[in-house]
Amino acid sequence: MKKIYVLDTNVLLQDPHSIFSFKDNEVVIPAVVLEEVDSKKRYMDEVGRNARQVSKLIDGFRQHGRLHEKIPLENGGSLRIELNHRSFHQLQEVFVEKTNDNRILAVAKNLSLEEETKEEGRQVILVSKDTLVRVKADAIGLLAEDFLSDRVVEVNHLYSGFLDLYIPKDELNRFYEKGELSLSQWANHPFYPHQFVVMKDAFGGSGSAVGIVDSTGEKVKKLLFDYEHIWGVKPRNVQQTMALELLLRDDIPLITLIGKAGTGKTLLALASGLMQTEDLGYYKKLLVARPIVPVGKDLGFLPGEKQEKLRPWMQPIYDNLEYLFNTKKPGELDAILAGMGSIEVEALTYIRGRSIPDQFIIIDEAQNLSKHEVKTILTRVGEGSKIVLMGDPAQIDHPYLDEYNNGLTYVLERFKEQKVAGHVQLVKGERSELAQLAADLL
Template sequence: MNKAYLIDTSIILDDVENLYFLHQNGENHIFICDVTLSELDKKKDLNNQTGFFAREFFRNILSDESNLSEFPPKNSDKIHQIYFLCHNIKIPLQIIHRPKYQTHSLDYGLNDARILEVAKDYNLILLTNDISLKVYAISNSLISQSLMRDKIDNPQDINFLHHFKAHKNHIKDSIEANNDFITLKNWSLLEITEQDNTENSLYETGKRHYGIKLNNEFVELNFDLIAEDKLYINPINLEQKFLYSILTHPKNKITICSGATGSGKTLIALQAGLHLLKKGEVNGIVYMRNTITANDKEAELGFRKGDESQKLNYFMYPLFSAINFMITKMQKESLTKRIEYRGEANSIFNKEATEYFIQKHNIEVMDIAHLRGTSIAKKFVIFDEAQNASNATIKLVGTRMGEDSKIVFLGDPAQIDHPYLSKYRNGLVTLLNKAKNEDFLAGITLKQTIRSEIAAWFEDNL
């Protein structure tokens, strides 16, 4: 049965290919009102992913092909049918122009109220990723849905660590012959409980072995060797050791890591990048994250004071926090380091010690709005807060990776700030889900957190 959808701005700004997905080879009808077109027009000059999708929408409209719609208009409305070209398919769009709206002012939001007015008058299903608009529509007895494309059910259950038991005399052979091991993908994380035997029984020795599956082989990881790397900060628990080991593995190119605040994901990722820089495997570290949400005007760089570098600093607190943690630790442990990193390490403005650290280790902070048309070669790239990035943004970042680069995506699906994304539908959980089966991707979820007593109380009690 054909369905008729009225889509709002959030659907197009999420990804213009949503129109192709909704079309379903002509099974559905797509309506857009003039309010949405006006909102898109205001977004098209933005120098970010939002602006790109607004421009892509207008660029792919076949302006020479327009005619009156077969759908009858209400009152003084006019409905024209235009075509949006995607994957060489002409997707018909019904554009509703209403010269006079009944809604003139409303505290909730004039544009949203007018979109609801059109949906009600034409008995259309309102399709929006704006949760507040969806709830408001439902409260007014209108049918409203969110786009379920790329939704991942139960992302909290995604796991990459697998447990085995094996006799101490033939661990590798025993594991590689295990049917459960054979079905695992590359970069699966393994914990093996060592066993031994007497003449009459088999027992566990209490020793654990750790490793990964790579090219159908069990590759053991000796975490004791990490100390030989002489790191600024050593991983302190099993999860952090696994993360550091796969990030620095020469055959791993892409890592996806989820973990709550306090899990150490940014700190360990930075330390891995510093080690690779020291070894000459990369010639720099690039840190990036989203600096804008879809309707948070104050989060746009253009609304901050200062030059671009100063504006970016407001959004790079996790990086500066990790750097300052390293500097403080080094200053406490070594007089030489106190002299080298003299001065103030500040988490907001990269002054003195922090700035020196960034310059010494060739760390670059990059705005994703400037990635299009660039290529990042031989860098260790940290994309933080990936849960606040759409799949399209993740694709943009990934396609900028050049030769000999590595990239790690970090985030916490429970910490969604983007108004059009959710913990079930965002760039991070999409990658985590793909990492379950893709041999090219390494994935890890960090469950352990190291929190202050205050932070732990708020986490557990509110």
């Protein structure tokens, strides 16, 4: 039986095309939702862009009929702007204040009560990204769901970039001798290009080896790099070794790194970028950027020129650079960077419209990027450049993103089968014992 889905404002602001995600069912947008969308359309950020896109989409439907009547959609469903059913009578004893959320709940509840009086009444479901709105809906006996169509993958099924493979000892010896091993006998197991394979003795022996799947997905080969240290940084665990392999290879232009705080993502990426830019000359410049999303209450306007304004936001990058350059005195790092001229620390705010060739690009905190923003960034990458996206999907500071639908998760899942990409999940924290315990327990 067909259903009626009542959409909350946050669903449209998260995904303007969510209107088309409900198959052949009826989609209802309360009039108050249009008011909320209208109040956001002047924002100069992702929310404002989505609000303007929603406005254009709904305006386009006017060509097919009156919006307060059913407008047919291409997927077999229909769309309607709900002008009636605004009565607050059913909710006034439970929720006294006529807030926008409560007005949306009232529309959904009144529609549900009307359908219950019909012989073949349809289910009415409120769709909202707001947890408390769903809780309120449940309290008044109304069906409510989260909007899940924008999720790339469930986070516990996130691609890790490596796997364990138990093989006979003679196969392990063959890998040591030849430096490669055919994966044809494990054809029933999916292998992705540049996926790492930790090979272990199937009979419990102590022998093991780490290899990387080639771009065809048919062979696993030895790692190309075995540096003792890079700019004073040594890999402390097998995942860090995997990350350095990806970061140092010139045939993989897109790298994604995920991991908890303190796993070494930023430090490894900066050390690799400095080595390939300053020492080897593979790239003309090292560009480091991160989205400006505050943790907690925003600082507001900051004094000074652009670089002075950016410094508080970029301080985590400078902390790692101070470690790599082993600076002791205040201002010493700024003098070094000014003298080198090949390291640029920038906010992502200024990346639109740029073309970035022959550069090693590091995007930190990429989990705070939306799908649209990460597409904008990747389409800036020019010929001869390498880009590294890194972050922790469990630490989202953006109000409309979560660990299932952010830009970093989106990229690593969509590119895992592509020859141009590599990915690894860093597991073990190396910052300090306290930092590791905090990441695990908190």
